Structure formats: structure tokens, C-alpha cells
Amino acid sequence: MPRPRIALITDPTSPEGCAEYLARAVEALTGAPPVRVDARHFATGGTGQGVHDDGRLRxxxxxxxxxxxxxxxxxxxxPPHRRRSLAAFQQLLERSGTxxxxTGPAAWRAATEKDLTVARFRRDGVAHMETVVLSRPSAAEAAAAFDRLGRDTWARPVIGTGGGDTFHVTTPEALARAADxxxxxxxxxxxxxxxxxxxxxxxxxxFRVFVLHGRVLHAREHLQAEPDTPCNTCQGAVPVFIDPDDLPPRLAELAVAATASVGLPFAGVDLAIENGGVVFEVNxxxxxxxxxxxxxxxxxxxxxxxxxxxxxPSTVTHGEQPHAWVTERSTSGVGGVIR
Structure with a gap:
């Protein structure tokens, strides 16, 4: 029976464990595990090579x-801080038709760099909480932004992950600590x-809403017992699954609009129902x-x-053994991470 040739390219330095889920998904759907490759080989300065071979990418x-x-x-x-180094590889994948x-380094960047995300939201009318972008501000500039935003705010880096560098800022002292x-x-x-x-x-x-090709795929609500801590599961928030049909229509609409605004085919959108529905970020x-x-x-x-x-429709070999299509590989074994 047909068995597609799938390469799972991830960064093993990430602690999230998504690669394991995806490898299991590939095997469940195809009957064989993917060949797993360390993405760092194809980042800027890496030793990985991509060449055209009879109309295909090798x-x-x-x-x-x-x-x-x-x-x-x-x-x-x-990881967010390593995405820009893969831009040339993404462009190679696009050019080769893989x-x-x-793919889409521009979309990756628009969602990863939160100042660009906010600019896209403003351009496209995607509802979000009022935000000021700060670049090495003076104490007076930071204080002016804090006052303008009602002195109940959240500070986060332009590029971050997991909420570990995000702070609830409600006092001048907390603002000074965040700025420092x-x-x-x-x-x-x-x-x-x-x-x-x-x-x-x-x-x-x-809420975290998964969007795929313009429709809501899955959703969950995050409940955080510590109100000054980001509402991320890695920060202790408890996820509660929601059937997509039970998601408030406004949130579904916003999640789809936010994903389209940054140009992604698939994303996890973080948002709140309060204030008429607002988007925090697109993952x-x-x-x-x-x-x-x-x-x-x-x-x-x-x-x-x-x-x-x-x-x-006719590129998949029938009846082949798993990974028979890998010409050579190291002794780390089929399905192992290539470093």
C-alpha cells in the first residue's frame, strides 16, 4: 500500500516534546515512523544541503x-529565537515545491516577533488590548506608557516563549524591574x-484555539490559579478542552482572523472573551x-x-519497506535524531 516519505525536522533543544506527538501521528497515519532530522543542520551556518534532483528536493x-x-x-x-536562521531553508522548500x-518565513516572523504581530493586527483590524512597543526606553518613556495603559499591564519581550519572561506590572517599582x-x-x-x-x-x-486552513480545529481554555502568572500550561495553567462547536463564535472568528493576519496556514491563537474578545498572540x-x-x-x-x-498523487512507492527511500544514514538508527 502507499507509504509517503516523511521527514520530521525539529530542534531537539526544545523542551516542549511536540516531535514525539508528531512522530506518533505520522506512524498512526502511514504505518511507519518519519525520518527525524535535527533542524539545526539547515539553519544558517549548518552543514545540511538541499539540492534539486530530477525535479525533487534532496x-x-x-x-x-x-x-x-x-x-x-x-x-x-x-524555538522562537532560532526561527530566523531557518528562513533560507524555508525558501528552499517553497522553491522546490516540497x-x-x-514554509513562509515572512509569516513565521510576523507571528514570532510580537511588535510585527501588533502591527498586523492594527492593519487588519484584529481586536487586541492596547499595546506600546518599547525599545530601550528611558524611565520617563516607560512611565508614560504605563500611565497611558491604565497602570495595570503585562510586559513581554518581542521574542519570547512559554511566558517565563512575561510580567504583570501594576506598580512603578514592578515597571522598573521589568525595564531593567x-x-x-x-x-x-x-x-x-x-x-x-x-x-x-x-x-x-x-483560550487557546487551533486554526488549520481557515477553520477551528480544536480549542481549550486555560485556567491559572496565580493571577499574576502568565496563563500558559508550562506556567501551571490547567487546560480544559472545548469542542469547537461550543467555542463562542466571536472567539472562533477572531482566531481565524488573527491567523490570516500573520499569514499562517496553521496556528494556536491565544485570546480572551473579555473586552468583546481580544487576541493576545498567534503561536x-x-x-x-x-x-x-x-x-x-x-x-x-x-x-x-x-x-x-x-x-x-503518483509519487508514493507502493509496497516499499519503511525508510527504504533513505539512501544513506548514520548509525543512530531509523527514526533517530540526525545530528
Missing amino acids: LRVPEDGLDLVPDVVVLYEI VTLG FYARRGTDWLLSRDAGNTTADGLRHQ VQPAFVEGELEKAAVPYVQAHLDALAARH
């Missing part, structure tokens, strides 16, 4: 003896008006939690297979 990592011609590339779990949803934190790291940052997204019993809450590669193999990872991989079937 990927090589000479130092590891890796040589493969994939039908599909699943490019995922790339089936993947991981970002100054020491040399990063621009954003200050946003608080959305007032707390439940009647004092829990901070927000290029949303992390999966327990229970989302079938709800998110499998449909995401299936979208790649559907694109392959639509574009190249």
Missing part, C-alpha cells in the same frame, strides 16, 4: 551520511493593557498537551498528506 547531511528525497517535510518545534506547512530585565538582555519589549480576564472565583483564564507552532494527539497532531499531519495527494 536533503543531505554529509557529516552523518544522511541522503533522502522526502515527499513531505514536517517542520515544527523550532509539500510542507512549515529587558535592558540587561538587550531586547525590545511590549507593554499591554490588562484584559481583565479573570473568572468570578479569581482564576485568570484565556506559529503551538505546543501539544496530553490528549491532543488525535485532536491536533494527527489532523496537522493529515493536512500534509492531503496536500501531497492533491499535488503529487
Whole structure:
């Protein structure tokens, strides 16, 4: 039976574990695990090579003896600060016509760099809390922004992950600490008006909505017992799954609009129902939690297979053994991470 040739390209330095979900999804759908490749080989300065071979893209990592011609590339779990270094590789995938949803460096950048995200939202009329972008501000500039935003705000870096460098700022002292934190790291940052997204019993809450090709695929609500802590699952928030049909229509509409605004085919959108519905951010590669193999990872991989079937219905070899299409590889073994 047909077996597509799938390369799963991820960064093993990420702690999120998405690669495991995606590898399981590939095997569930195709009967064979993907060939797993370390994305750092194809970043700027990496030793990976991409060459055209009879109309197909051949990927090589000479130092590891890796040589493969994939039908599909699943490019995922790339830490935000490393995404720009993969822009040339994304462009190569696009030019070669390789089936993947991981292309589009402009869209990746628009969603990863939150100052650009805010600019897109303003351009397209996507509702969000009032935000000021700050670049090494003076104390007076930071204080003016704080006052303008009502002195109940959230500070976050332009490029960040997991909420570990995000702060609820409600006093001048907290503002000074946040400004010093970002100054020491040399990063621009954003200050946003608080959305007032707390439940009647004092829990901070927000929604994560997965969007794929313009429709809501899956959703969850995050409940955070610590109201001054970001509402991320990695920061202790508890996820509660929501059937897409039960999601408030305004949130579904906003999630789809925000994903389209930054130009992504797939995203995880963080938003709140308060203030008429507002978007916080668009996650290029949303992390999966327990229970989302079938709800998110499998449909995401299936979208790649559907694109392959639509574009190249006769490219898949029938009856081949798993990974027979890998010309050479290192001794790390089939399905192992190539470094």
C-alpha cells in the first residue's frame, strides 16, 4: 500500500516534546515512523544541503551520511529565537515545491516577533488590548506608557516563549524591574493593557484555539490559579478542552482572523472573551498537551498528506519497506535524531 516519505525536522533543544506527538501521528497515519532530522543542520551556518534532483528536493547531511528525497517535510518545534536562521531553508522548500506547512518565513516572523504581530493586527483590524512597543526606553518613556495603559499591564519581550519572561506590572517599582530585565538582555519589549480576564472565583483564564486552513480545529481554555502568572500550561495553567462547536463564535472568528493576519496556514491563537474578545498572540507552532494527539497532531499531519495527494498523487512507492527511500544514514538508527 502507499507509504509517503516523511521527514520530521525539529530542534531537539526544545523542551516542549511536540516531535514525539508528531512522530506518533505520522506512524498512526502511514504505518511507519518519519525520518527525524535535527533542524539545526539547515539553519544558517549548518552543514545540511538541499539540492534539486530530477525535479525533487534532496536533503543531505554529509557529516552523518544522511541522503533522502522526502515527499513531505514536517517542520515544527523550532524555538522562537532560532526561527530566523531557518528562513533560507524555508525558501528552499517553497522553491522546490516540497509539500510542507512549515514554509513562509515572512509569516513565521510576523507571528514570532510580537511588535510585527501588533502591527498586523492594527492593519487588519484584529481586536487586541492596547499595546506600546518599547525599545530601550528611558524611565520617563516607560512611565508614560504605563500611565497611558491604565497602570495595570503585562510586559513581554518581542521574542519570547512559554511566558517565563512575561510580567504583570501594576506598580512603578514592578515597571522598573521589568525595564531593567529587558535592558540587561538587550531586547525590545511590549507593554499591554490588562484584559481583565479573570473568572468570578479569581482564576485568570484565556483560550487557546487551533486554526488549520481557515477553520477551528480544536480549542481549550486555560485556567491559572496565580493571577499574576502568565496563563500558559508550562506556567501551571490547567487546560480544559472545548469542542469547537461550543467555542463562542466571536472567539472562533477572531482566531481565524488573527491567523490570516500573520499569514499562517496553521496556528494556536491565544485570546480572551473579555473586552468583546481580544487576541493576545498567534503561536506559529503551538505546543501539544496530553490528549491532543488525535485532536491536533494527527489532523496537522493529515493536512500534509492531503496536500501531497492533491499535488503529487503518483509519487508514493507502493509496497516499499519503511525508510527504504533513505539512501544513506548514520548509525543512530531509523527514526533517530540526525545530528
